[in-house]
Amino acid sequence: MDLMTYSEAVLSGDRLALTRLLTQVENNLPEGRASLIELFPQTGKAHLIGVTGSPGTGKSSLVNQLALHYRKTENKRIAIVAVDPSSPFTGGAVLGDRVRMRDLSGDPDVFIRSMATRGSLGGLAQSTANMAQVFDAAGFDIVIIETVGAGQSEVDIARLAHTTLVVEAPGLGDDIQAIKAGILEIADILVVNKADRPGVENTEKALKSMLELAHPAERVFRHHGSTMRIAAPKQDSSSAPMWIPPIKRTVSTEGKGITELAESIAKHLAHLRQSGDWAVRERARLEVELDALIREALVSRFRQDVPQQQYDAVLEKIIQREISPWEAVRVLMKENNESI
Amino acid sequence: MAEKKIRVLVAKPGLDGHDRGAKVVARALRDAGMEVIYTGLRQTPEMIAEAALQEDVDVVGLSILSGAHMALTPRLLELLRNNGQTHVKVFIGGIIPDEDLHRLKEMGVTGVYGPGASTEDIIRDVRLAVT
Numbered sequence: 001m002d003l004m005t006y007s008e009a010v011l012s013g014d015r016l017a018l019t020r021l022l023t024q025v026e027n028n029l030p031e032g033r034a035s036l037i038e039l040f041p042q043t044g045k046a047h048l049i050g051v052t053g054s055p056g057t058g059k060s061s062l063v064n065q066l067a068l069h070y071r072k073t074e075n076k077r078i079a080i081v082a083v084d085p086s087s088p089f090t091g092g093a094v095l096g097d098r099v100r101m102r103d104l105s106g107d108p109d110v111f112i113r114s115m116a117t118r119g120s121l122g123g124l125a126q127s128t129a130n131m132a133q134v135f136d137a138a139g140f141d142i143v144i145i146e147t148v149g150a151g152q153s154e155v156d157i158a159r160l161a162h163t164t165l166v167v168e169a170p171g172l173g174d175d176i177q178a179i180k181a182g183i184l185e186i187a188d189i190l191v192v193n194k195a196d197r198p199g200v201e202n203t204e205k206a207l208k209s210m211l212e213l214a215h216p217a218e219r220v221f222r223h224h225g226s227t228m229r230i231a232a233p234k235q236d237s238s239s240a241p242m243w244i245p246p247i248k249r250t251v252s253t254e255g256k257g258i259t260e261l262a263e264s265i266a267k268h269l270a271h272l273r274q275s276g277d278w279a280v281r282e283r284a285r286l287e288v289e290l291d292a293l294i295r296e297a298l299v300s301r302f303r304q305d306v307p308q309q310q311y312d313a314v315l316e317k318i319i320q321r322e323i324s325p326w327e328a329v330r331v332l333m334k335e336n337n338e339s340i
Numbered sequence: 341m342a343e344k345k346i347r348v349l350v351a352k353p354g355l356d357g358h359d360r361g362a363k364v365v366a367r368a369l370r371d372a373g374m375e376v377i378y379t380g381l382r383q384t385p386e387m388i389a390e391a392a393l394q395e396d397v398d399v400v401g402l403s404i405l406s407g408a409h410m411a412l413t414p415r416l417l418e419l420l421r422n423n424g425q426t427h428v429k430v431f432i433g434g435i436i437p438d439e440d441l442h443r444l445k446e447m448g449v450t451g452v453y454g455p456g457a458s459t460e461d462i463i464r465d466v467r468l469a470v471t
Contacts, residue, residue: 099380
């Protein structure tokens with residue numbers, strides 16, 4: 001491994017190199033970034049499947065069953081990125097998703113990596129997307145990304161994944177929950193897990209009425225102020241009908257409904273490719289990533305250019321309510337020959 | 341932000357089902373700011389080594405109450421070595437007779453903690469072991 005670079009070793013299937021690289025990427029180290037640059041041309045092949053939903057709906061068990069199914073029927077290489085929350089107080093975390101994935105242990109073509117959010121909101125960690133890129137380049141056919149037990153607004157996963165599953169379980173909410181904006185809107189497939197429990201009909205009914213009430217005719221991506229609209233394909237064109245999220249019942253502890261769920265995922269993938277949505281989502285995702293990197297680069301360059309003393313002085317003026325933060329930005333930019 | 345977090349795998353090999361100790365240690369390490377990967381009950385050394393590789397942990401904590409520590413520990417150390425993870429430190433919690441302590445340490449186990457051990461000692465030793 002000494003003679004090879006990390007990225008070459010990863011491409012050749014070296015699992016130790018892969019796991020070390022994932023750590024470098026997670027810690028945002030320069031070595032990790034250098035490898036990401038080398039690996040990037042190899043990305044864009046894997047099908048990224050997001051799995052989100054409230055805590056306790058059975059996301060990890062469902063991921064376990066899905067991965068087992070893919071291993072048995074399609075012999076695909078599966079990577080799983082499981083995100084759990086970090087403590088906001090100590091920064092520590094207990095990552096427990098592997099407990100539900102013991103069936104996958106011992107299979108060299110399944111790679112499970114747990115990660116903590118490390119202060120990031122939105123259901124994913126900052127480097128989740130980059131970790132997915134590493135798996136993609138390393139030749140994993142499917143990358144399943146399990147978010148933290150998400151509440152109502154953890155929708156970052158929809159920007160990252162090609163196919164987003166939103167997992168619900170009976171008894172967790174009524175039909176008002178179902179028509180609220182947020183997490184249900186991002187679903188490509190709705191899963192009612194624990195479908196052997198009472199109340200499954202009500203949960204399904206609430207989801208169905210939500211879909212009938214307001215299926216979005218177009219997808220709107222919103223990032224820093226500008227909205228990006230993706231018009232739905234015309235209903236009358238026979239080639240690419242609009243995708244209506246199906247509702248699938250599963251009992252993941254018993255493996256029930258998994259085959260049907262996998263069929264829906266396959267249908268969604270086919271839909272993405274036929275309708276051109278794959279390219280549209282890819283573009284939207286990479287645009288968001290590019291914008292974020294530009295922002296980061298500009299901010300760090302600007303902060304380097306502004307003398308610390310000057311920055312502190314302006315900050316002090318804000319604290320004393322002598323100027324507003326908006327004016328402060330203008331002052332700092334003007335004095336450093338930047339234009340807004 | 342570049343930040344190095346200590347990652348610890350807390351694993352429960354063997355067939356006994358008492359995981360309270362493992363959970364207490366997992367939580368204490370979490371509260372010390374570490375990222376703890378918890379794998380649950382009845383893990384084989386193979387499963388533990390595999391998880392340690394995939395998670396790129398710095399430390400593995402084994403909870404063994406079954407008396408099988410002299411069989412499970414060397415096997416795990418061997419598997420870690422085979423995977424190239426020679427830098428990974430291993431500590432053990434559980435019921436370990438005194439006469440085995442020395443041999444476990446010789447194998448490379450960095451700490452052995454019996455009933456009544458303080459979590460502060462474990463945290464301090466883990467921090468020391470990885471620096």
